[in-house]
Amino acid sequence: MTIAALSRASTMIRVRDLQKTYYVHEKAPGLWGSIRSLVARKRIAKQAVQGVNLDVEEGEILGLVGPNGAGKTTLVKMLAGIIHPSGGDAQVLGHTPWERHNDFRRQIALIMGQKAQLWWDLPAADGFLLLKEIYRVPDERYAKNLAYLAEVLDVTKHLNVQVRRLSLGERMKMELIAALLHEPRVVFLDEPTIGLDLTAQRAIRDFLLAYREEHRPAMILTSHYMEDIERLCKRIVIIDGGEFIYDGPLERVAKTYATQKVITAHLRANVGTPIDLTAFERFGELLPAEENEVKLRVARDAVAEAAAALLAGLPVADLSIDEEDIGTIIERIFRERRVESS
Amino acid sequence: MSPRLFLQVASVEMRKRMSYRVDFWINAFVGFAAELTVAWFLWTALYAESGKSVIGGYDFDTMLVYYVFVIVFSRLVRGTEFEANVSQDIYEGGLNRYLVFPASYFGLKYAQHIGGLFPTIVQTGAFVAFWLIATGGAGGESITPTGVLMCAASLILANLLYYAMSFPLHVTAFWADNVWSLLVTLRFASNLLGGRMFPLVLFPLFLRNANEWLPFRTLFALPVEALLGRISFDAWLQGMAVGLVWLVVLAQVGRAVWRRGNLQYSGIGI
Numbered sequence: 334m335t336i337a338a339l340s341r342a343s344t345m346i347r348v349r350d351l352q353k354t355y356y357v358h359e360k361a362p363g364l365w366g367s368i369r370s371l372v373a374r375k376r377i378a379k380q381a382v383q384g385v386n387l388d389v390e391e392g393e394i395l396g397l398v399g400p401n402g403a404g405k406t407t408l409v410k411m412l413a414g415i416i417h418p419s420g421g422d423a424q425v426l427g428h429t430p431w432e433r434h435n436d437f438r439r440q441i442a443l444i445m446g447q448k449a450q451l452w453w454d455l456p457a458a459d460g461f462l463l464l465k466e467i468y469r470v471p472d473e474r475y476a477k478n479l480a481y482l483a484e485v486l487d488v489t490k491h492l493n494v495q496v497r498r499l500s501l502g503e504r505m506k507m508e509l510i511a512a513l514l515h516e517p518r519v520v521f522l523d524e525p526t527i528g529l530d531l532t533a534q535r536a537i538r539d540f541l542l543a544y545r546e547e548h549r550p551a552m553i554l555t556s557h558y559m560e561d562i563e564r565l566c567k568r569i570v571i572i573d574g575g576e577f578i579y580d581g582p583l584e585r586v587a588k589t590y591a592t593q594k595v596i597t598a599h600l601r602a603n604v605g606t607p608i609d610l611t612a613f614e615r616f617g618e619l620l621p622a623e624e625n626e627v628k629l630r631v632a633r634d635a636v637a638e639a640a641a642a643l644l645a646g647l648p649v650a651d652l653s654i655d656e657e658d659i660g661t662i663i664e665r666i667f668r669e670r671r672v673e674s675s
Numbered sequence: 676m677s678p679r680l681f682l683q684v685a686s687v688e689m690r691k692r693m694s695y696r697v698d699f700w701i702n703a704f705v706g707f708a709a710e711l712t713v714a715w716f717l718w719t720a721l722y723a724e725s726g727k728s729v730i731g732g733y734d735f736d737t738m739l740v741y742y743v744f745v746i747v748f749s750r751l752v753r754g755t756e757f758e759a760n761v762s763q764d765i766y767e768g769g770l771n772r773y774l775v776f777p778a779s780y781f782g783l784k785y786a787q788h789i790g791g792l793f794p795t796i797v798q799t800g801a802f803v804a805f806w807l808i809a810t811g812g813a814g815g816e817s818i819t820p821t822g823v824l825m826c827a828a829s830l831i832l833a834n835l836l837y838y839a840m841s842f843p844l845h846v847t848a849f850w851a852d853n854v855w856s857l858l859v860t861l862r863f864a865s866n867l868l869g870g871r872m873f874p875l876v877l878f879p880l881f882l883r884n885a886n887e888w889l890p891f892r893t894l895f896a897l898p899v900e901a902l903l904g905r906i907s908f909d910a911w912l913q914g915m916a917v918g919l920v921w922l923v924v925l926a927q928v929g930r931a932v933w934r935r936g937n938l939q940y941s942g943i944g945i
């Protein structure tokens with residue numbers, strides 16, 4: 334095999350100019366609105382995804398980031414084959430998802446934090462048995478996978494409890510097991526950690542990393558928790574209003590978009606008298622800080638000057654210069670776009 | 676879809692329904708008793724009023740037996756049509772999960788439908804036992820083993836046929852906000868034309884002739900008439916053939932509507 338063929342073989346998700354427009358009928362509220370809508374319904378178009386391009390390789394976890402209504406779930410729905418696009422193309426494992434070939438569906442999984450997929454009335458164990466049949470998982474592999482997944486996610490003792498009686502975190506773990514029993518090669522995770530406490534979030538993140546090491550699936554993850562993205566994804570795609578904004582390494586987001594840095598000066602312990610900081614305000618914004626600490630956010634090109642001023646004017650013991658955190662940067666990108674478009 | 680999967684899905688649904696509380700069973704019995712009582716009063720009056728001992732070829736006892744069986748059979752044929760159904764899946768977003776599964780949605784739903792029949796089968800046994808004990812099987816003297824077999828075959832076709840009739844209606848949930856009214860219309864039409872309200876011999880001749888070519892007769896009248904030996908083998912066979920043709924046609928309609936609906940499905944609820 335040539336190198337080109339090799340690299341092609343490992344691209345599991347390929348999306349080209351994918352678009353989705355929803356049409357909804359608008360109806361005025363109230364009885365009168367209902368009556369009027371019988372005669373004339375106004376159809377409005379909503380462009381949820383406008384020309385997205387991306388590739389995901391084997392073993393890669395792609396972070397899909399965007400504010401509410403950005404089109405993340407819509408993109409995932411198309412790639413999982415639930416809905417048809419309005420234009421463009423996508424190939425997942427060499428299949429067109431919305432044709433829904435069984436061969437395709439046997440190799441993917443979709444996990445949605447917002448919406449339970451397991452059967453509410455059944456104990457998780459019974460639901461898993463159904464999935465075993467649906468995905469035709471051989472007995473031995475099923476037993477092995479279930480034991481492993483339940484053990485790692487620490488839910489073995491809840492397996493025989495009706496799903497509706499589980500806590501949100503326990504249920505999410507069951508959903509993960511349900512989605513992974515058949516060892517999918519492509520996994521879509523739509524806000525898998527939503528509403529979970531920090532311990533459960535961490536457990537799920539660690540689990541996903543371990544799972545990736547072992548099975549090397551291609552994954553697309555959406556989340557509003559930056560920690561998920563930072564821990565799991567080396568690469569992210571940012572979309573907003575259905576439009577593609579950024580595709581590249583996570584760390585480059587900061588380099589590309591961060592216009593400011595944060596300088597933290599740790600002062601020598603026994604400074605005593607309150608210090609006047611107003612002199613530094615001309616460099617940038619003073620941020621709330623710990624005792625004996627000064628935090629200053631400054632434009633990139635003013636970093637050197639501001640640091641020098643701090644060193645000269647204060648009893649500094651130690652000084653660090655950091656990028657803004659990634660969540661703040663991304664938030665600002667969205668905010669600025671709002672301002673531009675209005 | 677593999678038979679194993681079908682059985683598994685059906686058996687899960689069966690266990691779910693069997694675990695329902697007592698009121699589910701009480702409702703079933705009360706419903707049965709109420710319907711039968713109404714029929715009893717109505718026909719007592721009608722026989723008395725007309726002064727006849729035989730109406731449309733039925734004497735009073737046989738008429739009641741007709742109702743016993745048409746009531747229980749209609750439950751077997753329809754199943755619990757408003758539960759775990761397709762339109763609900765479409766409205767509430769349950770469909771999304773099924774669309775990701777490497778299995779036919781229709782197959783999975785029909786398996787659930789069949790599994791959900793199980794309590795009804797148990798009820799049918801109970802009602803028939805009740806009839807045998809309470810009346811010593813009065814009115815059922817003409818039942819033969821061949822009749823029972825013909826009836827069983829009829830019921831299988833009728834169940835498939837009713838599902839095939841309601842499936843396209845459920846699928847209109849992709850466009851319509853409320854499929855309920857369509858389902859109620861189907862229910863009424865099939866009650867009337869299927870012989871669920873009264874035996875079809877009571878219709879005027881031209882209606883009976885037209886009805887021969889409609890799918891409704893196959894649903895309720897055919898199994899009961901076959902059981903009670905009130906239909907010749909040839910006539911039964913013809914009824915089955917008509918039902919079978921409708922089944923094939925409706926299955927194609929269902930498939931086409933499903934395809935169209937899917938093209939513009941927007942994956943609501945997620």
Ligand SMILES: Nc1ncnc2c1ncn2[C@@H]1O[C@H](COP(=O)(O)OP(=O)(O)OP(=O)(O)O)[C@@H](O)[C@H]1O
Pocket residue numbers: 355356357379380381399400401402403404405406407408941942943944945
């Ligand atoms: N089934 C639907 N019918 C009509 N419009 C829809 C439908 N689903 C989503 N939309 C619209 O499409 C846009 C994108 O929605 P989508 O669910 O993809 O956003 P998202 O990025 O997942 O947001 P969130 O972070 O809130 O989950 C939104 O404006 C939404 O109102």
Ligand SMILES: [Mg+2]
Pocket residue numbers: 405406407523945
């Ligand atoms: Mg979403």
